[in-house]
Amino acid sequence: MAEDALDMTTLPNDRTLTYDGLNAKAGGRVLVIACGALAREILAVLRLNGLNHVDLQCLPAILHNHPDRIVPALRDAVEAAEGRYRRIFIGYGDCGTGGGLERAAAEMGVEMLPGAHCYAFFEGVEAFAARAEDEFTAFYLTDFLARQFDAFVWEPLGLDRHPELRDAYFGHYEKLVYQAQTDDPDLTEKAEEAAARLGLIFERRQTGYGDLERTLLRFAGDGQA
Amino acid sequence: MSDDQDDDIILSELEDEELVLQMHDDLYDGLKEEIEEGVNILLERGWEPYEVLTEALVGGMTIVGRDFRDGILFVPEVLLAANAMKAGMAILKPLLVETGAPRMGKMVIGTVKGDIHDIGKNLVSMMMEGAGFEVVDLGINNAVESYLEALKSEEADILGMSALLTTTMPYMKVVIDTMKAEGIRDDYIILVGGAPLNEEFGKAIGADAYCRDAAVAVETAKEFIARKHNQLAAG
Structure with missing residues (x-):
């Protein structure tokens, strides 16, 4: 460590x-x-x-x-x-x-x-739960996950080697919600790019x-x- | 199991036994076209569709499942293998209907309300079909009414429910409690599965069994169906 x-x-x-x-x-x-x-x-x-x-x-x-x-x-x-x-x-x-x-x-x-996850407490557990019923087709990224999208999502799911599997994983998702802890245009761009790679609509949400x-x-x- | 020598192998020149082993390797490596070719060769050689299914496909997928359980293979490889098996099954399915195959029972399966994850459920569906069960797949995001309607209209033996989220898995209890309230709980075998579940949860919500993977689901379903038949025979 x-x-x-x-x-x-x-x-x-x-x-x-x-x-x-x-x-x-x-x-x-x-x-x-x-x-x-x-x-x-x-x-x-x-x-x-x-x-x-x-x-x-x-x-x-x-x-x-x-x-x-x-x-x-x-x-x-x-x-x-x-x-x-x-x-x-x-x-x-x-x-x-x-x-x-x-x-x-x-x-x-x-x-x-x-x-349940960091994306629940960043948004506020109660607010997240209230929204969950209407937003279960959303995939979430935080600042860390936007920076580490390849290491945590793309590569472990084998999409670097087999992009054809994308829809098996994400076919039922509709949008990617980027929960921004900070206001960093570079990270927003990375998150938007991740949404495009997954074929999802992009939404940015400032959570702090x-x-x-x-x-x-x-x-x-x-x-x- | 990948091997450079695979490029030189001509499937049609292999003896039956070698071909089946090669198909296990090809399934392991997720080689869809090779699996389709192998299935067609075995059929041309006069194999019964059910034999091709169980020996070449289910046999190969069992190895994949075992290595997944042991941490040798991961989800992407399992998905590729499943896609290859699905391609083989697509050839066999109409023939199985024509020629007849042992009927184990009927399962209604679906991911619970609020949950869109279906990779595990799809694997269970495929392996159950491979084991001779008829499967009615309700897809994702199923409300209790959807399960209950399908169980009745399909005259199913088994209900399978899947959830990936800790927030959605409690919905399984809603379904089971509704079945109890309607007095139909004991008419069905209820199997549950999904990454955050465990045996304790399965018991707590009143399911018959928690199945940690597709192979366990198949074995558990077979056991419960056999028990049901024994009870009927005794009764």
Whole structure:
């Protein structure tokens, strides 16, 4: 796992966050153990809110392509960190674990993010759920996924080698919703290009950090007490 | 299983046994045209369509399924193999109707309401057909009414429900609870599947079984149908 200071300027690149993760130590009293796909966003929230007492450790984001590996990896990480922090928070939603992560978090006595996936809590879990019934033909990208579209979508689905399989995967989807955490024209362009490659209508939705920020602030605030 | 030597192999020159093994390799490699050619050769040699289906196609797809389960093959390869098998089945289907094949039972299958994912469901449909089941595929985004209507009108034995999302899988319970309320739950074998499901969930919602992949679905369906026949015989 890459060691790093708690600083956006020295944040490892996406490739490292995807395959190695991050271990950002700042001698904090509380720890967030999160998905590598959320590293930038969590660090941004911590920095913007002056939450210097929070350390961040990220597991490789690519674990998402094998959800069965997420819970064991998190258990190991929590176990290894216990005793060194006053409180530990898990920066994952359900993330395809079928409730497994929620059960593990309850057993370990740690909190976690709400919602099924990052695209639920970025948009706001309640708002996302309210929209879900009408929007189940949407495929979502976040900032991280827009940058890492090839590594997380195109290549694992074999579309680089077999583009003819595209409709087997995406034939029932209608649009690609890019949930923008930041306002970055380059990322918007990348997301739009991804939509075109998948044959989907493109929609950009500015979400900011949504429930990720709200939940982190509550957790980090409690940790200061 | 890909091999450069494959380019030199002329399927029509292979003995039956070698040809079937070669077809297993070709299926594994997702070679649709080779599978079509192999099916036609075996038929020309007088093989029964059902024999071609079970020995060459289902046999080959079983290897693919096993290697998928063991993490040797991944979804793209399985999809390519399935496309090849589907092409072979397209040749065989009309012949199977003409010549007759063992009828195992009838299944109504569909992805639940709010869910558009159908890769797993399509694999189950194909493998169930390959095993001699008649399959009525309702497609994606099925409301409870759609399942119930099809079960009745098709006089099905089995209901198969699939979901990929943690947010949509609870809908399976809505379907089963409605069947209970209408007093028809025990008239059908209910099998459920999908990536976020597990055995515990299957039990909790009142399904007969959770099937983790297409091969397990086929085996489970066969077991339940055999049990049903035994019960009828005993009754």
